[in-house]
Amino acid sequence: MNHTSSLDNEADYSDDFDFTAEPSAQSCENLTVPNELAGLRLDAALAKLLPDYSRSRLTGWIKDGAVLLNGKRAQPKDKLVGGEVLEVTIVPTEENQAFAAEPMDLDIVYEDDSVLVVNKPAGMVVHPAAGNWHGTLLNGLLHHCPALAQVPRAGIVHRLDKDTSGLMVVAKTLPAQTQLVQQLQARTVKRVYRAVADGIVPFDGKIETQIGRDPHNRLKMAVLPFGGKEAITHLQVLERYHNHSYVECKLETGRTHQIRVHMRAARHPLAGDPVYGNPRHSASDEVKAAVKSMGRQALHAYRLSFVHPTSGETVSFEAPMPADIYHLLSVLRLEAGLDSSLNHADTGQTPAGGQDDDDWDDDDYDVEVVYVRD
Structure with missing residues (x-):
């Protein structure tokens, strides 16, 4: 398959950025x-x-x-x-004051002298920006590790949408940050997401398109026929239910909202996505209630692998599905007559019936999106 309100995203930093030299106090x-x-x-x-x-x-x-x-x-x-x-x-400007340490509970999955891996919760903005000057992951990182004030972007090298949960790696030193950025550019950092998508995704494959700003809405991203940036997502179906699919998405590139836009363009938007989703998607009352209770897109950065910048060894981390998406999956599995424990997902599960919303208006996307088998 060849995709926020604020364009805070699951993208990589491609431009150098340095904190302003202004004082943080008068x-x-x-x-x-x-x-x-x-x-x-x-x-x-x-x-x-x-x-x-x-x-x-x-x-x-x-x-x-x-x-x-x-x-x-x-x-x-x-x-x-x-x-x-x-x-x-x-x-000092409000923006400058935003780069201040703030105490908060961070779910640190791993930490050493060079890097730390954090499991970001849904609802947390990664980097201060207009409308979100405080309470961001960056603020929490500066409190957790004050030395990060000496590293551009407090060591952050890639981002997640505000309402996407999951794993991020943060560099604690400038050499480590440089190394990780080089890995991202070389596409050797492996990022695996798990998500719940609307409809029955037909089979595993690859979505390869160009992504850029939506010409009809500059606050959104879209698949473009030309002029965008190359975006590649590898897709595997883990389970199929009556009207939804549990999928795993592996990023080869890291464009803004890539997974969300790709799934939207493929007519299988993520459940609960407030920007790219289909609010009219057919589902039972129980499933609709579970989707609504999430209050966000069902997307989680599940696995992260990279070459450790100091040891040179490949390291890999996983973060369990958060409670809200786990609950939705449990409801979907029970409705489909499956074991709700999720401990043994049948990747070849055939749905007991199911439908796509063929009458869903997709006029905003006139680009044909095809599944390319891996």
């Missing part, structure tokens, strides 16, 4: 206006004296009273003659 700058700036407005002079800050930000500080001219509150348009004393209170 500080004060005392400046004397040089004679060569005589005749300039205060806001223009400040832009030259403090080039690390934008003109609009400096103007805002002046209007907020954070800039004193010879001990008195000033206005942006005040003209300078040279020799004035400026007292500027440097006010």
Whole structure:
């Protein structure tokens, strides 16, 4: 099969990123206006004296009273003659303040001097961004390991959607981060997800498409006929039920919302997906209640394997299915007359009947998606 509201995602960081050098708390700058700036407005002079800050930000500080001219509150348009004393209170941005340590309970699966592996719960944003400046995984990591403040992105090298649970690896040193990023680029980090999809997925295979921003909705991603980035997902059906399938998805690439978009484009969106899902999918009242109770897409990063950046050995970790998805699977298995324990999934299980929503309107996706057998 050839796919958030905020585009916080199961993607890899492809661009270098460094924390801003601004202080995380207020500080004060005392400046004397040089004679060569005589005749300039205060806001223009400040832009030259403090080039690390934008003109609009400096103007805002002046209007907020954070800039004193010879001990008195000033206005942006005040003209300078040279020799004035400026007292500027440097006010950190909300974004800068977001990179602060916050105590929280993190499910650390593994940790040593180079890396840690965390099992992220659903509902947690990975990285601070507009609307989510606090309470993110990054904030918790900085509290758990203060030394991560010296590593770009606090050591985070790949991400998960806010409402996707599961495993992530975090580098504790810059060399380890560089090594892991290289592995991601070489596609040697193995990431396996488990999910519940709508409908009866016909067989195992590979979804290979291009993915980019949806031309009809810039807050979503979509399969594109051209102009997107290569996206490859390997799919295996673990079990089939009346109207759903339990699947395993192995990422070869790590595009934004890749699994969610691929399953959506293949007409088997993930159960409960609020962005790419099908709210009209046919199901019993019990199954609908289980899906609704999740309040998220049924997607979990189940297994993670990579070459340890220090030892050179391949290490692998697994995180059990979270309670909400486990409950949905139990309901589906009971309804299909299967053992609800999930301890021995029959990957060749044939569903006792089942249907796809053939009348589901799919006009937004005019790209034909085919299953390519591995």
